[in-house]
Amino acid sequence: MRSLQILILAAVVCATARATTLQHLTLKDMALRSTEIVRGHVQHSTTERCGPMICTHYLIQVEDRWKGSGGAVVDMAVQGGVLNGLREVWEGTPELKEGQEYVLFLWHSSLGTNLILGLSQGLFAVDAHSGEAMQTMITAHLVESSGAGPNAVRMNLAQMRKYVQRVIAEGR
Amino acid sequence: MRFARVLAPIAAAALAGSGWAYNFYLTYDASGKPLPAKWDLTKLPNNTVNFYVADSALNTAQMLPGDGYEPVISELRAAAAVWNAVPGSAIQIGYGGMFHSDGTNVNAADTNVGINVDFCDGCFDPSLLAASAVTYAAAPPPGATFMPIQLSKLLFPKLPHGIGSTGPLASWSELFFATAVHEFGHNLGLQHSSVSSVMSTMDTSASSKSRPLAQDDIAGITSLYPVTQPIATMATISGKVTFTDGTPVNLAPVVAIPAEGDPVEALTRQDGTYEIDGIPAGLYVVYTQSLPPAEVGYSSRLGMVYPYASDGKTQIPPNCDGGTNCYFETTFYPGTSNWHLATFFAMDAGASRSEINFQVVPRASMSVSGVRSYGFLPGSSVGIFSPPVFEYGAPQKLVLYNPNSGVLPSGLVDANNNLIPGVSFDGLGSLLQIIPDTLAVYPNSPTPNTAQAVYMDVVTAFPVPFPGPPGARHLLISSPDNVYVLPSAVRAVAAFPPLITSVDAVGDGTLAVDGANLYGDTRVMFDGVQATVLGVVSSQQLIVAPPPGQPGFVTHVVALDPDGQSSLFLTGDSQAATYTYPGSAAPAVAVTSGSIPAGGSMTVDVVGTNTSFASGETYVGFGTSNVVVTNVNVMDSGHLQATATNNGTSAVPTTNINVTTGLSVIAGALGYSVTGM
Numbered sequence: 151m152r153s154l155q156i157l158i159l160a161a162v163v164c165a166t167a168r169a170t171t172l173q174h175l176t177l178k179d180m181a182l183r184s185t186e187i188v189r190g191h192v193q194h195s196t197t198e199r200c201g202p203m204i205c206t207h208y209l210i211q212v213e214d215r216w217k218g219s220g221g222a223v224v225d226m227a228v229q230g231g232v233l234n235g236l237r238e239v240w241e242g243t244p245e246l247k248e249g250q251e252y253v254l255f256l257w258h259s260s261l262g263t264n265l266i267l268g269l270s271q272g273l274f275a276v277d278a279h280s281g282e283a284m285q286t287m288i289t290a291h292l293v294e295s296s297g298a299g300p301n302a303v304r305m306n307l308a309q310m311r312k313y314v315q316r317v318i319a320e321g322r
Numbered sequence: 323m324r325f326a327r328v329l330a331p332i333a334a335a336a337l338a339g340s341g342w343a344y345n346f347y348l349t350y351d352a353s354g355k356p357l358p359a360k361w362d363l364t365k366l367p368n369n370t371v372n373f374y375v376a377d378s379a380l381n382t383a384q385m386l387p388g389d390g391y392e393p394v395i396s397e398l399r400a401a402a403a404v405w406n407a408v409p410g411s412a413i414q415i416g417y418g419g420m421f422h423s424d425g426t427n428v429n430a431a432d433t434n435v436g437i438n439v440d441f442c443d444g445c446f447d448p449s450l451l452a453a454s455a456v457t458y459a460a461a462p463p464p465g466a467t468f469m470p471i472q473l474s475k476l477l478f479p480k481l482p483h484g485i486g487s488t489g490p491l492a493s494w495s496e497l498f499f500a501t502a503v504h505e506f507g508h509n510l511g512l513q514h515s516s517v518s519s520v521m522s523t524m525d526t527s528a529s530s531k532s533r534p535l536a537q538d539d540i541a542g543i544t545s546l547y548p549v550t551q552p553i554a555t556m557a558t559i560s561g562k563v564t565f566t567d568g569t570p571v572n573l574a575p576v577v578a579i580p581a582e583g584d585p586v587e588a589l590t591r592q593d594g595t596y597e598i599d600g601i602p603a604g605l606y607v608v609y610t611q612s613l614p615p616a617e618v619g620y621s622s623r624l625g626m627v628y629p630y631a632s633d634g635k636t637q638i639p640p641n642c643d644g645g646t647n648c649y650f651e652t653t654f655y656p657g658t659s660n661w662h663l664a665t666f667f668a669m670d671a672g673a674s675r676s677e678i679n680f681q682v683v684p685r686a687s688m689s690v691s692g693v694r695s696y697g698f699l700p701g702s703s704v705g706i707f708s709p710p711v712f713e714y715g716a717p718q719k720l721v722l723y724n725p726n727s728g729v730l731p732s733g734l735v736d737a738n739n740n741l742i743p744g745v746s747f748d749g750l751g752s753l754l755q756i757i758p759d760t761l762a763v764y765p766n767s768p769t770p771n772t773a774q775a776v777y778m779d780v781v782t783a784f785p786v787p788f789p790g791p792p793g794a795r796h797l798l799i800s801s802p803d804n805v806y807v808l809p810s811a812v813r814a815v816a817a818f819p820p821l822i823t824s825v826d827a828v829g830d831g832t833l834a835v836d837g838a839n840l841y842g843d844t845r846v847m848f849d850g851v852q853a854t855v856l857g858v859v860s861s862q863q864l865i866v867a868p869p870p871g872q873p874g875f876v877t878h879v880v881a882l883d884p885d886g887q888s889s890l891f892l893t894g895d896s897q898a899a900t901y902t903y904p905g906s907a908a909p910a911v912a913v914t915s916g917s918i919p920a921g922g923s924m925t926v927d928v929v930g931t932n933t934s935f936a937s938g939e940t941y942v943g944f945g946t947s948n949v950v951v952t953n954v955n956v957m958d959s960g961h962l963q964a965t966a967t968n969n970g971t972s973a974v975p976t977t978n979i980n981v982t983t984g985l986s987v988i989a990g991a992l993g994y995s996v997t998g999m
Contacts, residue, residue, distance in 0.1 A: 173450075175619075201444055202442060202477070203475070232634070235459060236460060237460040237634070239347060239455060239456060239457075239627045240455045241508065241513065241514065242622065242625040244621035245621070259445070261445065265446065268619050269619040271619045
């Protein structure tokens with residue numbers, strides 16, 4: 151058996167550790183990093199090429215715009231979809247439902263498409279009955295960072311809007 | 323404690339090639355048979371799917387000193403070699419050269435039937451480190467037994483970066499390498515796993531550069547691409563998972579796990595049945611645990627693409643009855659949540675055991691999931707995930723946190739940062755011991771994360787004098803309403819990781835690698851290419867022959883031990899040892915002038931200047947899957963002949979050639995002189 155040599159390193163440097171291939175974003179992160187934030191309904195979807203990928207494009211009828219200066223309809227895309235009989239799958243990308251209302255934190259890519267920030271982190275389904283927005287993959291840390299408490303799983307839409315706009319106004 | 327040891331029947335187990343040991347991209351046919359997406363080996367020359375690298379989009383100007391195309395390609399080749407080395411797997415990944423792309427070209431990456439590696443800033447936002455895709459028919463053709471993958475992509479940002487950072491990520495890092503191996507796994511047809519393998523999401527992955535694949539990864543790839551002859555050295559366990567009312571559970575992970583060593587997982591089919599193939603001989607307990615909730619950013623549980631029905635449109639997700647009964651209580655066979663009461667199966671080589679059935683109690687939620695472990699080597703503040711813990715050693719600190727949320731699951735900790743009464747931690751088997759009075763909850767843990775964490779001291783060898791073999795040890799987290807199994811929470815080792823302090827020329831073309839804990843079985847990597855160890859002077863010095871590299875090229879040197887440890891554990895990425903290749907004359911090649919005709923073959927004569935061509939080590943490609951290089955004949959270090967066949971519809975210029983030897987990548991796209999003669 152090899153001896154256990156104690157190595158004393160004077161200059162230990164940064165961690166080699168891994169966490170995830172995906173950075174976890176808080177609501178504040180997303181408010182600041184997004185190029186456009188809208189609330190609206192999904193009208194319909196099509197599948198097209200976007201750069202080297204197949205993307206499913208969704209047209210969003212905008213009811214409320216929290217950030218950005220686009221028109222009444224936003225074209226946004228999700229990686230993957232079916233085109234010409236071929237399915238291209240990207241793990242973790244969401245599928246939006248036509249007619250469903252969402253709050254979307256979008257990122258305008260250099261390919262000219264609007265993508266959801268953080269894979270699906272920037273996608274919130276709106277519950278029409280309760281007036282709440284729920285992240286499609288809600289997490290405690292996100293709502294905690296926004297002051298809603300660690301156990302909350304939903305966020306009131308008005309509070310969310312107010313919080314996001316305050317963050318944007320403060321710019322940090 | 324009751325160890326109900328059951329001898330597996332010697333039922334003979336001819337392992338069929340249609341095994342089911344993993345999580346594939348599935349489409350059900352009309353008869354209800356699941357069809358995995360996979361490459362059609364009958365259409366791949368030498369069972370080899372090539373990867374092709376975009377030639378111009380990598381942002382080399384902002385990469386770290388010494389980083390760039392050559393190291394990146396070498397690491398990708400090394401990542402491919404990891405999958406190629408799996409015994410029992412028929413598929414190989416080759417390197418086919420560079421194709422032209424600027425990262426935005428719609429069709430560039432689709433011209434190659436293979437894995438197209440591109441660098442694209444607009445394809446996903448900066449929160450992603452890498453992403454990959456496979457493309458196959460949306461609906462199953464009549465009579466299909468699998469869904470042939472048409473092409474695949476692996477995308478990195480133009481400047482590969484770390485997590486939460488826009489700074490450059492070293493291509494020689496643990497993170498880049500594990501990511502490349504993981505993404506290649508997707509490119510071959512593997513989805514995520516929940517048992518801490520390389521195909522797990524990085525939230526729970528326990529793989530390392532030294533030991534990237536776990537047994538679960540090996541089981542997955544060998545089940546998808548079995549060699550013609552069945553491997554009689556592996557065992558099989560099968561059965562069914564139902565809820566207590568008899569409803570079949572879809573996509574339930576069922577895991578065969580030894581007390582020491584790697585687990586192997588299978589997911590249940592739509593009818594609740596499962597089959598775990600690829601189990602090495604040994605003693606196992608079997609449990610089933612719910613698919614965890616979706617991790618941050620993923621829209622599905624385990625970030626997976628749920629199977630498609632035969633219509634090619636409808637997905638078949640895990641059971642989730644009206645928002646309730648979406649999860650179930652972790653259950654060990656034969657129907658207990660207490661692993662001490664679980665049956666241990668002695669699985670012999672080639673054995674199979676069936677009817678290992680589970681009835682599980684549904685739950686509306688999963689109180690504990692996504693827990694991650696890390697720790698520190700004694701005297702070091704470098705955090706290492708699935709940390710090495712020494713056999714016979716003093717207790718070491720183990721840190722648990724939840725990367726998914728930054729706060730520990732509410733089933734573990736109350737609002738005052740106290741463990742909830744009834745929460746306990748235990749090793750699965752007696753080889754991992756938790757020191758009870760060392761348990762503590764910290765609101766903010768130290769580097770590498772600052773999330774809320776549980777600390778505890780653990781030892782891996784108990785009771786002495788018979789510790790288990792080095793390898794994975796597993797943790798059980800018991801909360802009042804469930805048990806959570808974290809496979810490979812720590813890794814038992816017998817020695818400290820290797821360390822490299824310097825690499826110097828000896829004078830005869832060989833190099834002295836100085837450091838500590840260097841042995842004959844230590845692999846010394848120059849970026850992604852392994853050097854030949856010529857001699858072991860002592861545990862402080864190895865003599866190696868470096869792989870060929872361009873004059874003036876600065877390579878990063880990393881030592882890897884077979885127990886999963888790396889010299890990067892001690893130095894980090896930025897302080898990795900380096901070596902600069904001597905000389906200043908750039909290599910160049912001159913090739914037979916002309917083009918490889920469409921539908922024809924050609925022998926291309928290649929004369930190199932300042933090159934190091936070597937038989938078996940020099941690879942030739944033309945950056946397109948249309949051209950297949952069938953033979954490379956190396957005459958000497960400056961002369962070779964490559965025979966190439968063009969299956970495409972247009973001629974391919976011979977000057978598109980890429981010649982790769984060790985770390986030396988000669989391609990016109992990289993600015994090297996490639997001329998006709």
